[in-house]
Amino acid sequence: MSADQVAKLKTEAVRGKPYAGRVSIVLAFRLLGAADTGLDVWAILDELDHLEGIRPLSKTKDAKPFHRGALIPFWHKHFSSARHIVKNIGIRWNLGGNGNKDLDALIEEVARDYGDDPDIWPKVLVDRLIMEGYSDRTMYGLTGDWIVFGVHNDQNYYLDLATHEEGTPQNAHKLFAKLKQGSAAEFPFLFDSQPDV
Numbered sequence: 001m002s003a004d005q006v007a008k009l010k011t012e013a014v015r016g017k018p019y020a021g022r023v024s025i026v027l028a029f030r031l032l033g034a035a036d037t038g039l040d041v042w043a044i045l046d047e048l049d050h051l052e053g054i055r056p057l058s059k060t061k062d063a064k065p066f067h068r069g070a071l072i073p074f075w076h077k078h079f080s081s082a083r084h085i086v087k088n089i090g091i092r093w094n095l096g097g098n099g100n101k102d103l104d105a106l107i108e109e110v111a112r113d114y115g116d117d118p119d120i121w122p123k124v125l126v127d128r129l130i131m132e133g134y135s136d137r138t139m140y141g142l143t144g145d146w147i148v149f150g151v152h153n154d155q156n157y158y159l160d161l162a163t164h165e166e167g168t169p170q171n172a173h174k175l176f177a178k179l180k181q182g183s184a185a186e187f188p189f190l191f192d193s194q195p196d197v
Helices: 003-013 025-032 041-051 082-093 101-114 121-140 172-183
Strands: 075-079 145-152 155-162
Touching: 003 025, 025 041, 025 155, 025 172, 041 075, 041 145, 041 155, 075 155, 082 121, 101 121, 155 172
Parallel strands: none
Antiparallel strands: 075 145, 145 155
16 A cells, blocks of 8 residues: 555544544554444544543543553553443442442342332332443443553554453563554554564
8 A cells, every 4th residue: 555545544544533644554444444343433533532632521541551561661541332331330330249339229229119019120220220330430431442552752653452351461462462563664663662572
């Protein structure tokens, strides 16, 4: 592809946003093929816009640098979409653990107020678990998957998407290799001080 074709592809991928030149070709292809992979391109673009100061608010966790191993000095920013709703609700109510006092109180309240009506209490409980759970979780920052980026001369360079599992200490070298393979040719300055993996 020519430089002009790459620039046009990136511009199309980010819907004409001014940071198109700082998006890797790998990420641009992911965004263009999002419908085929089930990714919510708008959720990703909203977070990119937030990182660029174009969109003032984000309902996900703040961007953070990686603190260990091969992924230093890269950063990650969560994006959250419909496929992450169940996980966020589960986190709110600690469903993977032993629950929490808020969940206990909710169940007790629904039982007290609606427990005598078997046609109503299941609907109220489910509605409150889901709607309140998701709403509460947005106040603390939704989780999801990651946009991985590097910072150079006070500008963000968006490399690729990753899951939490890819960023675990045991998988960090694999994620670094994926990032390097996909983006080092375009943004070598992000990889100059990094060891070969």
